[in-house]
Amino acid sequence: MRYAILLMGAPYSHQASHSALRFARAVLARGHRLEAVFFYHDGVHNAARLASPPQDEPHLVDAWAALGAEHDVPLLVCIAAALRRGLLDSREASRHGKAGHSVEAPFELTGLGQLVDLGLRSDRLVTFGP
C-alpha cells in the first residue's frame, strides 16, 4: 500500500515525532511504500538543520534524513508554517535577507497543495498530532 504521514507535533515537546518515526519504520518494514512525510504546524521544527540534541539522545532531524535517504521518502515541509517559525532554506533566506539558513536537503519547503495531493494519491494518510 501507499502510505503518507502527516506530523504536526514539535520535536522534544511532544511524543508525536517519535511516534511518527516509529510508525514510518514499521510501515516500511511491512513492505509498504511511504509516499512522503509532511511536516506541518509545529511539526516543521523536525526539519531544523541546526538542531543539536545531546549525543546520548535520539537525533530526530538526522533520523528523518536517514529514513528519507534510505527509503527514498520525500520529506515535505509546509513553507508557510516554516517561514513564520524561522525555518528557511538558503533560497528563502536569501529572499528575506537573512544571514543563514535553517533547512536543507533532504527536507524541502513546499506548499499545502502537496498535502492535498498526498492525501489523494495515498491509500492511507496517518496523522500524528501534538
Added chain:
Amino acid sequence: MKLHIVNRSPASSQVHAQAVTAMGPDDRLLLIEDGVQGALPQLVRYFEDIPGRLYALREDLEARGLVGRCDASVQVVDVDGFVQLTEEAEQTVSWY
C-alpha cells in the same frame, strides 16, 4: 471501518469522548502515547460503548511501566500491529 487513534489520557482530556461518539458500529480505537492510560482498569469504563474494539500500543505501555496492568478487555498490539490495523481500516482519524 475506520481506525480512530487517541493520544490523550481520559484523565486529562475529553477527546476520547468525542472519538467514541464519532465512531461507527465497526470502527476501532487505538490508544497511543499518554492515551494508553485509558487501558487501565480504573479508566477503561470510558470505552464501555465499544466492547471488543479497543486497542492499546504495547511500546507506549512499556515506556510507562504499564504492561500487564491493562484491563482484560483491551487488545494490546505492537507497532507492527498498529500498521496492520491501518491496513485493515479504510481511513484513520487522529484525535489529540
